Amino acid sequence: MRFTRIVATAAAATIAATGLVACSGADDSSTIKIGTTDADQKAWSVFTDIAAEEGIELEVVPFSDYSPVNEALAQGELDVNKFQHIKYLAEYNVGSGQDLKIVGSTEIYPLALFWKDHSSIDGIDGEEVAIPNDPSNQGRAINVLVQAGLVTLKEGEVTDPTPADIDAAASKVKVTPIDAAQTPTVFNEGKPAIINNSWLDRAGITPDEAVFEDDPNSTQAEPYINVFASRSEDIDDETLNKLVELWHSAEVMAAVDEDSKGTAVEVSRDKEELNDVLARLEEEAK
Incomplete structure (x- = not known):
């Protein structure tokens, strides 16, 4: 199994397994409502069963689009959500004036470069x-291309560069931004393309066809760590923190690995570190 663990240098807090209660922001029910956009994946059924064994009743609330999930959490319709990376959460908070926080990390999905009928970036x-x-x-x-040594930025390391930040004269390749849905088409035409995971399966492209992918341990990858998010007053809630612990169980991680076809990389980071990253990205987004 390709699953890799990333463990922060600071030890994660030990979560008590007793005294679990529903979040104060929810209704009077003891059920924890958790919102997601991928409720059909195997990991959720495994997670729900494991939570039930620990006395936690979960209601997985499915959404077909990203945009309403954070708003539902902010308005108290959910207790927690798990569908987004830190950068997306930061942009939501800045744009909406809300202050959602991170309860814990889950995994990261490396972003990769694909080049049909090639096994490396040699000759690119x-x-x-x-x-x-x-x-x-x-x-x-x-930044994937920066890490591959194919693109040079004018100002050195930039968290969220745009094409205007690229030093074209010093770079080895030209970058052409297109709609994400069209990147597999470009690949099938024989040209190199960076394709995110959501389009690989639809296009019949396997992750092992990648010729390069970003390093999930790098600072540049931090914004793309996926997280559990809650309202700020609930980030120390014992039940929510227990759910983070249960997500990292061997059974759930095996299901995540199966769902992602081996591309997901488990990330276990201290909650304070994660919220520091969130605060930094919020400042950058303002």
Whole structure:
């Protein structure tokens, strides 16, 4: 199994397994309502069963789109959610004026460069590389190429670079931002492209076809760690913290690995560290 653990240098807090109660922000029910956009994945059924064994009743609330999930949490319709990375949460908080926080980390999905009929980036100099043009992926895609040594930025390391930050004369490839849905088409035409995980399966591309992927341990990858989020007053709630612990159980991690076809990388980071990253990204987004 390709699952890799990333454990922070600071030890995660030990979560008490007793005295579990529903969040104060929810209704009077003892059920914990958790929102997500991928409720059909195997990991959720495994997670729900394990939580029940610990005396926690979960109601997984499915959403078909990202945009309403944080708002439902902020308005008290959910107790917690798990669907987003830190950067997305930071942008939501800044744009909405809300103050959602991170209860714990889950996993990260490396972003990769694909080049049909190639097993490495050898010979890629001079090629035109397609990257997703959406705000959630464009900067990260550019940094994938920076890590690969194919692109040089004018100002050195930048958390969320744009094409304007690229030093074209010093770079080995040209970058062309396009709609993320079109990146598999470019790949199938024989041109290199950075394709995010959500489009791989639909296009029949396997993760092991990647010729390069970003390092999930790098500072540049921190914004893309996926998290459990709650209202700020609930981040120390024992039940929510117990759920984070249970998500990292061997059974759930095996299901996540199966759902992601081996691409997910488990991330266990201290809650304070994660919220520090969130605060930094919020400042950058203002």
